[in-house]
Amino acid sequence: MDVRVTPGGVAVSLPKPPRPMPCAEWLAEALHVPQAHVRHLFRRGAVRVRGRAPDPGEIWNRPTQVWIDEDLRPADVASTSLAPVRVLYDDPSLLVVDKPENLLVHSDGRDAPNLDARVQHFLNEEGVGRAYHVHRLDLGTTGCVLYAKHGLALRAMDAALAAGQVRRTYFAIACGRRIRPGEISAPIGRDRHVAGRFRVSRTGKAARTLVDVLDEADRGGRRWTLVRLRLETGRRHQIRVHLSAMGAPVVGDVLYGGASHPALAPGQIALHAARLQFRHPYSAEDVEVRAPLPLAWEELAADVGLSLGCLQGE
Structure with a gap:
């Protein structure tokens, strides 16, 4: 499926549907968008075929060139x-x-x-x-x-x-108790006593994090751990809350009791979104993107006795 983006909108070359279908239904299925959004596009007259606005119930049974109005011109920024x-x-x-x-x-x-x-x-x-x-x-x-x-x-x-089809993998350096690998399944809700803070709460929203321990070290009377984490849900501060609840908060994360370290810039925490994996909605290709570790991690890991060599190929 060919999708072209222009300043005035998006041009889509839709393939032939698998069976005769109402055009609104086929647009939602082919473009992987909720039907409610497609209905909204039809209501505001944003869908065009050869210059006309089709009825959402119109049956399509052939490849179709569709235009979706959207203002995509350069926008002012601060x-x-x-x-x-x-x-x-x-x-x-x-x-x-x-x-x-x-x-x-x-x-x-x-x-x-x-x-x-x-x-x-x-x-x-x-x-x-x-x-x-x-x-x-x-x-x-x-x-x-x-x-x-x-x-x-x-x-x-x-x-x-x-739908859980975007996989997000993180690395973190934590300090505190020994971390057990496996799944952390603990609901998360707001901390009523500290603004902007969250906590594990029986009345919170379900939250699941997969944890792998990659390296451990004892240095300066503390246990330091390099971990790989994958989000199964996307609650706010999820990894930070889950590691803190295990007694091993992220280094630099003072909000959740994390140890400070001079290698990190003020406000920086040792939590890095290292890899993103998803299937492209139009080409159906599997995309994997990696972000290199911040430079500060080399000094931090060396100082606390952790090896980052295990991250090669991660």
Whole structure:
């Protein structure tokens, strides 16, 4: 399926449906977007075929060229947020960038530098696209962030994320008790006593994290552990809360009791979104993107006696 992105919208070359189908149903199925979103597009007259607005119940049984209206022209961004982004993957519909430490993903309303604005600036230079983040990373966390460049791609990747079809793998250096490998299954809710903090709570939302221990070291009277983690759910602060609940918070994560370390920049935590895997909604190809470890990890690992050699090929 060919999807072309232009400043005025998205052109889609739909293949022949597997059977005669209402066009709204085929659009949702072929583009991997919720039917509610397709109905919204029809209601606002955004769907065009050869210049006309088809009825959503119209039966299609042949390949069709479809136009979806969307304003994808360059957009204004705050001048304080125009530092370059490190691009890890780029195609006409999707983008993965490497988020540095101490950068918000989206605006907090105070005109602070944020990754969304930097990505939008990059797309402005390309001449087309919107910076729609599909997921977020916490302020002090580094690594892969997936962006959609238009609304159809955003809805498709949102649906894939909700269905567990976007695999997110993290590395962390933790300090505290010995970490048992396996699945952490513990619901997470807000901490009513500390604003912005979360905790394991029986009344919280289900949260599951898969944990592998890659290396351990005893240094300075403390146990340091290098772990690989995979999110099975996507609760806010999930990895940080789960490791803290095990008695081994992420190094640098003072909100959850983590030990500080001079190798890390103020506010940085030793949590890195290292790998992102997903199936492309249009080409059906399997995409795997990796973000290199921050430079600070080399000094941190060496100082606490951990080896990063086991991460080669990870």
